[in-house]
Amino acid sequence: MSERNSETRRVGEAASGGSSLAPLIGQSSLRELAGARSFERGERYFLAGRVGSLAEYKGALTASVQGKERYTVRLWPEDGRLEYSCTCPVGQGYAFCKHCVAVGLAWLEAQQERGNVVSPPPTMDDVHTHLEGLDSSVLVDMLMAHALENEHFRERLLMRVAVERAKTVGGEAIRQLIDDAVRVGGYVDYGGARDYVRNVDDAIDLIDDLLRQGHAAEAMDLSEYAFKALEKAIEHVDDSDGYLGLTLERIEGLHLAACKRAKPDPEALAERLFGLGLSADYGGFSGAVERYADVLGANGLARYRALAEEAWSRVPELGPGDNTHEEWLSRHRITTIMEALARVSGDVAELIAVKSRDLSRPYVFLEIAEACKAARKRKLALEWAERGVRAFPEQSDRKLREFLANEYHRVRRYDEAMALMWTEYTENPCLERYKGLKKHANRIKDWPAWREQAIAYAREYATKEKSKKRRPWEPDADHSLLVEIFLWEKDVGNAWQEANSGGCRDVLWGQLAEIRGKDHPADAIPVYQRLVDATVARKNNSAYAEAVALIRKIRDLMVRAGCSDQFPAYLETVRAAHKPKRNLMKLLNRLEK
Numbered sequence: 001m002s003e004r005n006s007e008t009r010r011v012g013e014a015a016s017g018g019s020s021l022a023p024l025i026g027q028s029s030l031r032e033l034a035g036a037r038s039f040e041r042g043e044r045y046f047l048a049g050r051v052g053s054l055a056e057y058k059g060a061l062t063a064s065v066q067g068k069e070r071y072t073v074r075l076w077p078e079d080g081r082l083e084y085s086c087t088c089p090v091g092q093g094y095a096f097c098k099h100c101v102a103v104g105l106a107w108l109e110a111q112q113e114r115g116n117v118v119s120p121p122p123t124m125d126d127v128h129t130h131l132e133g134l135d136s137s138v139l140v141d142m143l144m145a146h147a148l149e150n151e152h153f154r155e156r157l158l159m160r161v162a163v164e165r166a167k168t169v170g171g172e173a174i175r176q177l178i179d180d181a182v183r184v185g186g187y188v189d190y191g192g193a194r195d196y197v198r199n200v201d202d203a204i205d206l207i208d209d210l211l212r213q214g215h216a217a218e219a220m221d222l223s224e225y226a227f228k229a230l231e232k233a234i235e236h237v238d239d240s241d242g243y244l245g246l247t248l249e250r251i252e253g254l255h256l257a258a259c260k261r262a263k264p265d266p267e268a269l270a271e272r273l274f275g276l277g278l279s280a281d282y283g284g285f286s287g288a289v290e291r292y293a294d295v296l297g298a299n300g301l302a303r304y305r306a307l308a309e310e311a312w313s314r315v316p317e318l319g320p321g322d323n324t325h326e327e328w329l330s331r332h333r334i335t336t337i338m339e340a341l342a343r344v345s346g347d348v349a350e351l352i353a354v355k356s357r358d359l360s361r362p363y364v365f366l367e368i369a370e371a372c373k374a375a376r377k378r379k380l381a382l383e384w385a386e387r388g389v390r391a392f393p394e395q396s397d398r399k400l401r402e403f404l405a406n407e408y409h410r411v412r413r414y415d416e417a418m419a420l421m422w423t424e425y426t427e428n429p430c431l432e433r434y435k436g437l438k439k440h441a442n443r444i445k446d447w448p449a450w451r452e453q454a455i456a457y458a459r460e461y462a463t464k465e466k467s468k469k470r471r472p473w474e475p476d477a478d479h480s481l482l483v484e485i486f487l488w489e490k491d492v493g494n495a496w497q498e499a500n501s502g503g504c505r506d507v508l509w510g511q512l513a514e515i516r517g518k519d520h521p522a523d524a525i526p527v528y529q530r531l532v533d534a535t536v537a538r539k540n541n542s543a544y545a546e547a548v549a550l551i552r553k554i555r556d557l558m559v560r561a562g563c564s565d566q567f568p569a570y571l572e573t574v575r576a577a578h579k580p581k582r583n584l585m586k587l588l589n590r591l592e593k
Contacts, residue, residue: 021061021075021107024082030104033082033096040549042101047587048545051106057124061107065099069190069240073103153195174206174222182229188237197243200230204247207254216261223255224276231281248284259295266300274307277337281329286336290344301344308337318360320391331358348375352384362388362397369403382407389420398424398433405440414444425454429461431484458482462502478503487511496523506534517553521561528554529570536578544584548591 031039045051045065054063060076071088090097131139147154181203188196204226211219227248234244259269273292276285289296289304296304311334335354342351348371355368365388372381385404389396401424408417421440425433434454441450458481465477479502486495487508492515498504499512509527517524528550535547551574558564571588578584 020059021056021077021082022111024077025075025104025107027105027108029082030101033084034098034101038096038098039101042098043105044542044545044549045098045102046105046109046545047548047590048541050542051102054103054106054110055124056107057128061103063103063106065102067099071099073099075100075103075107174203174210175225177206178203178222178226178229182226182233184233184236186236190238190240193238193241193243196237197247200244200247201250204251204254207251211254211258211261214261216258217264220255220258220262220264223251223258224272227251227255227276227280227284231284234282245282248282252284252288256291256295259292263295266295266297267303270296270300270304271307274304274337278311278330278333280333286333287340289337289340293344305341308334308341312338312354312357315357318358320359322360348372348377359391362392362400364388365391366397366400366403369400378407378410382411395427402436409440409443418444418446418450422450426457429458429481431481431488434458434481434485435488455482455485458485475505476503478505480504480508483508483512487515492516506531517557521557522563525554525557525561528557532574533577536581536584539581541583544581544587547584548587551588552591 030042034042045067050066052064052066054061056062060074062072062074065071065073065086067088069088071086071091073084073086073091075082075084077083084096084100085091086097086099088097088099091099134142143157147157181199184196207219207222207226210222230244230248230251234248237244239245269292273285273288273296277288278286280286289301293301315331315334335358338354339351342354351371352368355364355371358364365384369381369385369388372378372384382404385400385407388400389404392400401420405417405420408414408420417440421437425437437450437454438447441447462477462479462482468477470476479498482498482502483495483504486492486498492512496512496516499509504512510531513524513527513531516527532547532550532554535543535550537543551571554570555564555567558567558570575585575588
């Protein structure tokens with residue numbers, strides 16, 4: 001559990017007594033906390049039925065929301081305000097995200113439904129009161145019954161007992177416990193990954209305990225054993241949240257701490273570290289020489305380098321465009337080891353020699369150029385960047401071209417800088433490359449001329465694409481790039497004109513309608529109506545929720561345009577066209593409440 005989630009759980013429980021969510025959660029307060037855009041997205045999630053496991057306990061509200069993954073949301077009152085947490089990436093940044101909105105709306109609906117029934121369903125507070133009144137033997141029986149029915153809960157209990165036993169016995173028992181914790185017995189899906197990682201972490205805790213008790217050598221051996229065992233198992237676990245990666249890092253940290261205390265023979269340690277780095281599938285220990293330099297000392301570093309150079313001598317050189325049937329992973333491991341040795345020596349020439357063993361990709365030239373720049377060898381950096389662009393004149397690495405253009409500016413070779421960025425733009429015209437062209441043209445105060453040229457090329461490109469025969473799965477060519485450019489430049493008039501004359505992607509039509517509707521609501525109405533049809537055509541609950549949100553916008557626009565009397569007829573046409581779609585009909589019924 002993250003530090004934030006741990007803290008919010010503690011605060012939520014402490015603050016819940018005697019306070020209520022009722023005055024804090026409402027449509028307006030949720031919109032204010034989230035902002036209009038996140039509120040609309042959260043509303044679509046709620047309407048699509050993505051909120052589940054809604055439970056209120058001691059004034060705190062908990063629920064799950066199905067997004068790209070299943071996220072956990074908590075809302076609770078504190079000091080007269082609504083506090084919140086969500087396990088999604090946006091929520092981890094302390095924002096009131098769309099998942100929080102969806103849970104708040106689901107709670108509001110539950111409160112409304114609760115008031116309309118004679119006997120409301122029990123809450124988690126009711127469950128707590130009930131459990132407090134049970135005899136301990138009854139609770140034990142309930143837990144045992146649940147453990148027999150739920151594999152993850154059962155394994156958690158067994159691990160707790162095993163950990164307690166292992167604290168009183170030796171390292172062999174801990175080794176067995178690691179095996180038991182790491183063993184997967186099939187594939188661990190996303191839903192079971194958290195419990196799996198908890199079991200593994202419980203076993204790793206024992207290595208930490210050994211280290212604290214002064215058994216450093218044993219902790220070192222067990223850390224290596226656990227690392228190897230977990231690396232074998234990780235490919236059978238859905239580690240989308242990255243928890244197992246953090247556990248591997250924790251094991252590496254324990255191993256380093258154990259080595260510092262155990263002070264093993266430096267040359268023997270070098271051999272162990274090199275073996276671990278050369279066999280690790282997920283990058284562990286491959287850069288260990290940097291972290292272990294003080295423990296290895298001169299003799300250990302010399303032995304490590306000798307082993308690495310012997311293996312490196314068997315790695316063939318690759319030039320631009322070369323392909324190899326050699327196993328990529330083994331080459332990557334030894335390359336990472338050699339790069340770490342070069343960083344330890346601080347010799348940029350050594351680092352260049354390592355990286356230049358494989359020049360099959362343009363990005364390697366950029367890495368070498370950046371290393372030269374960091375070492376204040378700017379002339380050499382420019383030369384390597386030029387070599388890379390010459391080696392890959394078409395579809396070169398974007399960052400490599402950007403690096404070289406910046407270096408050209410630095411030495412006042414402006415024409416070459418702009419020619420490079422023009423190639424970048426025309427090779428794959430898009431808004432980001434248009435922005436890059438503008439940035440470099442601004443540096444020489446010549447953007448108006450380059451802008452005119454870039455706009456003209458975008459128009460020519462659209463015409464050329466429209467003349468091509470499209471494959472069945474390819475979207476029709478349109479003026480999306482021109483619309484994007486004008487929107488970015490806040491030239492809504494030209495963006496609107498390009499969209500109407502040449503078409504654009506639906507997402508851009510949505511942006512245009514949002515902006516155009518502020519001053520010209522009648523213009524935006526037919527755009528949203530087309531988007532409703534396109535959205536419903538996706539035929540899933542999420543699409544239906546999006547369509548209803550668009551219909552709500554159409555209703556508001558009709559009011560502002562003075563034609564609200566047309567909305568009932570429009571809504572009826574939607575109903576008639578999509579009557580078989582029962583879930584959509586349910587959402588439309590809610591819209592009319």
